[in-house]
Amino acid sequence: MEAEGHEVKVAFGRWPDVPEKYQRFAHYIGSDFEVKLHAIQTRLFDTHGFGSKGATREFLKWAEEYKPNLLWLHNLHGYYINVEMLFDWIKKHPEMQVKWTLHDCWAFTGHCSHFSFVQCDEWKIRCENCSQMRSYPSCYLRGNVGKNYDRKHNAFTGVPNMTLVTPSKWLAELTRQSFLKEYSVEVHYNTIDLGIFKPTASDFRERLRATDKLIVLGVANVWNNRKGLDDFYELARMLNSQALIVLVGLTKKQMKSLLPNMRGFERTNSPQELAELYTTADVFVNPTYEDNYPTVNLEAQACGTPVIAYDAGGTKETLNLKESRVVPVGEIEELYQGVMKMRDNKFKNMGGGGTAPSR
Structure with missing residues (x-):
C-alpha cells in the first residue's frame, strides 16, 4: 500500500x-x-x-x-x-x-x-x-x-x-x-506462499524408514480431540503396519504415547521442512471437527498431496485436487476407506496391485 x-x-x-x-x-x-x-x-x-x-x-x-x-x-x-x-x-x-x-x-x-x-x-x-x-x-x-x-x-x-x-x-x-x-x-480466501509450498524433494521417506509404506500426514498447531487426535489413534489401529502415520505439532508428552505405526514431530518453524513432509506424504488427513478455512489443506495440495478431511466448517472450500475429498465428521470408517483407496492407487501405479488389509 x-x-x-x-x-x-x-x-x-x-x-x-x-x-x-x-x-x-x-x-x-x-x-x-x-x-x-x-x-x-x-x-x-x-x-x-x-x-x-x-x-x-x-x-x-x-x-x-x-x-x-x-x-x-x-x-x-x-x-x-x-x-x-x-x-x-x-x-x-x-x-x-x-x-x-x-x-x-x-x-x-x-x-x-x-x-x-x-x-x-x-x-x-x-x-x-x-x-x-x-x-x-x-x-x-x-x-x-x-x-x-x-x-x-x-x-x-x-x-x-x-x-x-x-x-x-x-x-x-x-x-x-x-x-x-x-x-x-x-x-476472501486465505492464500499460501506457492514459492515455498510446492513439490519439494527430500530424504524424509528414507529417514522415516517407510520406503515400502503408505505415509499418512497430519499437521496442526495444537493437537487435541477437536483437531482429531483421538481419531488418528483409531485410524492407526485400523491401518496397522501397512501404513505410517506422521503427525507434526505434537507436544513431548503426546509423542510418548504414539502407537508403533506412528511418528511425531514437534512444531516446525521451517516452512521448507514442512513442504518436504507434505511432498513425502502419500495422503494428508485432516480430521478436524471444527475449522474456518484450514490452510494446511492448501499447503498439502500445493505440494501435490491429496487431502482427505472431515466436512467441517469451510473445509470443502479448500479442496482443489481431483483426488481430495471430504467425509462426514467423525466417520472414521470412511476416513479409513479413503486412505486405503489412496494406498491401492499408489501400489497399482507402482505395479504392485495392493489390497486393503484385514482388521
Missing part, C-alpha cells in the same frame, strides 16, 4: 518484539502486565474482550491523532483491547471506512470462538448456557455468557460504514444468521 502512495500503520497486542524492518509500521497496544490482568479477569469472571481499559485508552488517543481513513480490524480477542471502548470510538467517526475480517465465531457468541464441536446454536438467538466455559477463552469461576452476548450485540451493531470479511463462505453464512446480519459480507 505504501508503494501506491498510502500511509500505513499496524496496531497490535501481544509479543512486542517486532523485526526492525517493520518497526516504522508498528504500534504496540498495551503491556504484558495488562494482558495478564485481562487474562486473569477472564479466568475468574468471563469478561474476555472487556478488560484492558488503560491499554485501549492509550491506543485510542494515538488513533485519534493518526486519523485513519480506513480501519481494518482482525482478531479482537486475545486479552489486549476493550471492544466496547474501541467500537464506541469507531461510531464517533462515521466518515471512517471500517472492514473487519472474522477468523472465527467469537464476535457473535457469548463466550466461545467455535461451537460446531458441541453442536450449539444458542448464538442465533441469545447465548445463555455455554457448555464450553473451560475452552478458550477459559473461565473457571463465574460465567457471564448472557451479559457478554448482550454487550457484544450492543457494541458491534450500528456501525454506519463497516463491511465484514470472512475467509470462507461457511463463516459468511453464519454471520448472516447472527446479530451481525446488518452488514454486507465479502469472502
